[in-house]
Structures are given as C-alpha cells and as structure tokens.
Amino acid sequence: MDVFPGERPREFLMTGHPDAVTSPHPPELVSLAGGFLRTGRDEVRFLWHDGGTWSTVRMARQVAPTGRPAALVTYAPANLPFRVTDREVDILTLVALGLTNGQISERLGTSPRTVSTQVERLLTKLDQRTRGGLAALVVDSALIRLPVPGGTDDVPSIGPVEVERGVATTEDQRRTPPSQRLRQRRFLLGTVVPSRGPVSPDGVEAARGSTLAIEQVNQRGGIGGRLIEHLLVEVDMTNPDAVRESFESLFDQEVDAITTSYVNAENPFVLDMVADFGRPFLHVATFEEQVELVRQEPTRYGMVFQTCPSETHYGSGLVRFLDQLVAQGMWQPRARRIVTIEVDALSTHTTNETFITRADQSGWRIHDVIRVPIGLCGWSDVVRRVAAADPDVVMITHFVAGDVVALQAALHAARIDALVYHVYGASIPEFADRLGAVAEGVIWSSVTGLYDDTLGDRFRQAYLQRFGAAPGWSQASAAYDQVGLLASAWAATDSHSPGEVIRYMRQSAYRGLNGVYYLGAPGQASRGYPDEVADPSLGQAQMVYQYQGGSARALSPATNGDLRNFRLPAVGS
Numbered sequence: 001m002d003v004f005p006g007e008r009p010r011e012f013l014m015t016g017h018p019d020a021v022t023s024p025h026p027p028e029l030v031s032l033a034g035g036f037l038r039t040g041r042d043e044v045r046f047l048w049h050d051g052g053t054w055s056t057v058r059m060a061r062q063v064a065p066t067g068r069p070a071a072l073v074t075y076a077p078a079n080l081p082f083r084v085t086d087r088e089v090d091i092l093t094l095v096a097l098g099l100t101n102g103q104i105s106e107r108l109g110t111s112p113r114t115v116s117t118q119v120e121r122l123l124t125k126l127d128q129r130t131r132g133g134l135a136a137l138v139v140d141s142a143l144i145r146l147p148v149p150g151g152t153d154d155v156p157s158i159g160p161v162e163v164e165r166g167v168a169t170t171e172d173q174r175r176t177p178p179s180q181r182l183r184q185r186r187f188l189l190g191t192v193v194p195s196r197g198p199v200s201p202d203g204v205e206a207a208r209g210s211t212l213a214i215e216q217v218n219q220r221g222g223i224g225g226r227l228i229e230h231l232l233v234e235v236d237m238t239n240p241d242a243v244r245e246s247f248e249s250l251f252d253q254e255v256d257a258i259t260t261s262y263v264n265a266e267n268p269f270v271l272d273m274v275a276d277f278g279r280p281f282l283h284v285a286t287f288e289e290q291v292e293l294v295r296q297e298p299t300r301y302g303m304v305f306q307t308c309p310s311e312t313h314y315g316s317g318l319v320r321f322l323d324q325l326v327a328q329g330m331w332q333p334r335a336r337r338i339v340t341i342e343v344d345a346l347s348t349h350t351t352n353e354t355f356i357t358r359a360d361q362s363g364w365r366i367h368d369v370i371r372v373p374i375g376l377c378g379w380s381d382v383v384r385r386v387a388a389a390d391p392d393v394v395m396i397t398h399f400v401a402g403d404v405v406a407l408q409a410a411l412h413a414a415r416i417d418a419l420v421y422h423v424y425g426a427s428i429p430e431f432a433d434r435l436g437a438v439a440e441g442v443i444w445s446s447v448t449g450l451y452d453d454t455l456g457d458r459f460r461q462a463y464l465q466r467f468g469a470a471p472g473w474s475q476a477s478a479a480y481d482q483v484g485l486l487a488s489a490w491a492a493t494d495s496h497s498p499g500e501v502i503r504y505m506r507q508s509a510y511r512g513l514n515g516v517y518y519l520g521a522p523g524q525a526s527r528g529y530p531d532e533v534a535d536p537s538l539g540q541a542q543m544v545y546q547y548q549g550g551s552a553r554a555l556s557p558a559t560n561g562d563l564r565n566f567r568l569p570a571v572g573s
Contacts, residue, residue, distance in 0.1 A: 035166030315355020441569020
C-alpha cells in the first residue's frame, strides 16, 4: 500500500476507554482500537475510510507500562493499490468475506449483474483466475475495509470484522441502515452507461469520463468534505426492459442525481421515470424532440437537462463549413450535390427541414436520403446508390461504431470521390483505431466535442494515465463535464435538496472541457455556437475535425479550430 509522499505514519496507544485518548486522533479510529482490545487478536491490518481519505491501519497488542493490555495503533493516509476504485474496494471486501453476487448487490444497492461485471473486471485487473484467489489477495494485501459495507451481520469473524463488532454502538445506530448513514456524509451519483450492446464503445467512454471526474473531486477532498459515491450501471440501450430496470435500481438507492449519455434518446419513457423521481437528470441525447418536451412542460420535466445542443444544427453546420471552404478557395464542388446516410433511429434524422432550407439558400441540393438499420450486414447496395448520385458530399449520421467503420471502409474501397462528413460517429476512438489510413481525410463534427486547448490537453493526459488509452473526442469529456456541473451545483448550494440544485443549474454557467454550459433557456439544453448564440462564452461550439496522419485536427469554428488545417482528401485506394 503506497502512502502519500511526505506523509509520516501517526500512532497512539490505546489502554482503556476510548474517551481516554485525546485529539488529534480520529475518534472513530480510537473506537475501533477499543474494539480491537475486545478481540483475542495479537495484530490486525485493514483499510479505513473516514469519509474523506483512505488510511492503512495496523493494530498490535501490547502491555502498557501500568501492566494493562494496550493497543498500539499506527495509521497513515494511503493510495489504493492496483489502481482500484473506492467502489472496487467495497466489492473486494465483500468477496473476501465470502458473499455471493446477490448478497453483495443487496448491500451495495446495485444489481447482481452489475456486481458480476465488477468482479470479472477485478479478476482481470488483479490478475486472478478465481474468487478464491481474489479473496486471498485481498486478505494478504490488507484490503479489507472498515467499516464493512452493509455492516458485520452474517459475515465470517475474521480479524477486521471482529474489530468492528467489538465497537459498542447505540440501538439507534443499529437500526439505521448503513446506506443511510453513508448518505449523511456523501453525495450519491448514479450513472447509466450503454456499455453493453451495439454502442458499447460509447458506454465505456462515458463510464471512464464520469469515473475520472469523480475520482478527481474526491481526491481534492470532495464537496465540503463530503465525497461523491458513484453507482455505475451498465446497460444495453436496445433492451428497454434492461433500461427501465437500471433506472429503477438507482431510484431505489435514492441517488442525488443521475447522468447518462444518450440512453434516453431511444427510450423516451425514461423522461417520465425521472420526472416522477424528481431529482436532477443530465443527458447528452442531442435530441430536440425531448428538449421541446421540457420546453412545453417545464413543471413536470424541470429536472431534465440536455448537456449539449440538439441535432437540428448539424445540417446547417455542414452547409456553413462547405461554404467557408469554397469561399477560401480550398475546395470546389462539381455539382453541389449532397447525399445523406442516416441510421433509422428516433434521434438521428438530421436531414430535417432546417437543413434542407439552409442548403437551398446556399445553392446546395440534398440529392438523396438513405436510411439504414442498425447492424446492416452489407453496404454494397448503399455504396452503389451513393456512386450513382455522384455527390460532392456524403453526410453520415450514425452512432454505432462497428457500422460506421464498415461503411467508411466500403466507401473508401469504392473510390467515392466526395468529401465524407460524419455526424458524431467518427469521434469514437474505435473509428480511427480500426480504419487506420482509411480514415485519412475524413471530416466529422460533434455538437459536444472536446476542445483542443489547455484544459483538453490536461484531460487527455489524465485519462491516458488512468485508463491506459486515449479518450475519444466527445463522450468521455461530456460525461466528465456532467460530473463537474453537478459538483459545482452541490458545492454552491451546499445541499442535497433537488430543488436548490436544479435552480442553481438553471441560473449559472459552467465552463467545461466541451465548452460553456448555460442551461437556463427554455428546454434546459446547452446552446450551440454559432447557430444559437453568437457569444462563444455562452455556448458549446459545434466542433469540426479532420483526421490527418492518425490524429484529429480541429478545423472550425474559428475560435476553436483553424480552417487552414484542412487537407483535401485523396480518393480511395
């Protein structure tokens, strides 16, 4: 166990009643020393969490100069080993105590399926083959934590458990569920991520972004000394029953707020569920229809915040970008024809009236709109249809990584002589990782994209160090910003009150990795720059990037990118 640099272990000798030990030693740790003296153990080691930091603790039996039994307690702040998280320490402790996934889920307020996933992840992270091996490593490394999550009832009497059982508690404390005692000190944030099913790469990005943000907040001491506890629920967003169950599990835990990526976009019933729950709900569904619902019924849906602009401006953003290229003499179209390819889903019809009108005003024509299902097995018919149209631009609106990778590869192989412009999909790391040189010259846009600035560089470095992989350009930073939004609201209000937090979020602006979030306009969605707001300090820029040499270069808007970075892509191989 690594202690923090510069921190020296502290110690005290416990010889009698806990009240005999004076400050500055933590009273809870003094009480545990009293519990240790009631055991028959000569030595016990464990992790202790005081609501703010982790400490390694060693208690050893001694004889005081007076001849009375004594406990020498040595403790020091510690970094968790193996890069495990707070929640993973909870899981490891309960696994080491022999609890099943079902029993663990009851104590932690999550689903057995989520616990199973977490255990599998820990087996890989700690290089163990079985739960028995995992338990042995936990005991050997003194990773058992106190207090035991959920209490010491019905668990084996190993050393740390005996210490906690030896501590005298009041009847009121016995009757108070551990989760309620915990909530008196912590903010509880639930996050639903689509890390199962066809959009799992996005879900992984969102999970990592929110996890990193929470860890950084907690490492700084939390919010007024209160940590954020993270309940991460993984789900297949194409399974409505699983989505419903995931949100219900968070409601049961009475979380203070819920964040997600775009799970609610294809599952609109979620908005009514969170409306009934009544606590802040932040999403990046990029879906104007749901923003309009909040706009029309602000009383019922007043807790719903879309932390990004809507999809309605993707088309006009494309036209603006094309016009800029032409005006700068960087590219000349042959016939000003655009073909759009859209996944047939609720939230992805970007070839809308706004787009068509804006294109017509600039002399562009939407020649064909091709709608495709998720998981299309072959792209030959689509590519032939594109080739027959001979467009200047192909605009692709699709959010499933595997599908957009296959489509881009097919267009490249067919030597389609057109600018290829992806709406969001190419931001997923898998796109460039799998396509390699085939991604060269691809242009893509996101209404919630990571800025290529100092804050963005720091985030990328921290993410790479924490997860061993570079983040994508949208979901990871968007999820990170959602935590920042909530943390700033909790800090400003110093309250768990949903009403106070919601009011603050409506009245404030927050500068995140993906731009400025102002959520006070009707509909409670971020405003897009430059389509909705002319001031970049009050909105999120619709970022346009191009893959060049394996990296993304920001092209526009001018405050965040440089159009001079544009390179005319070569026709396919």
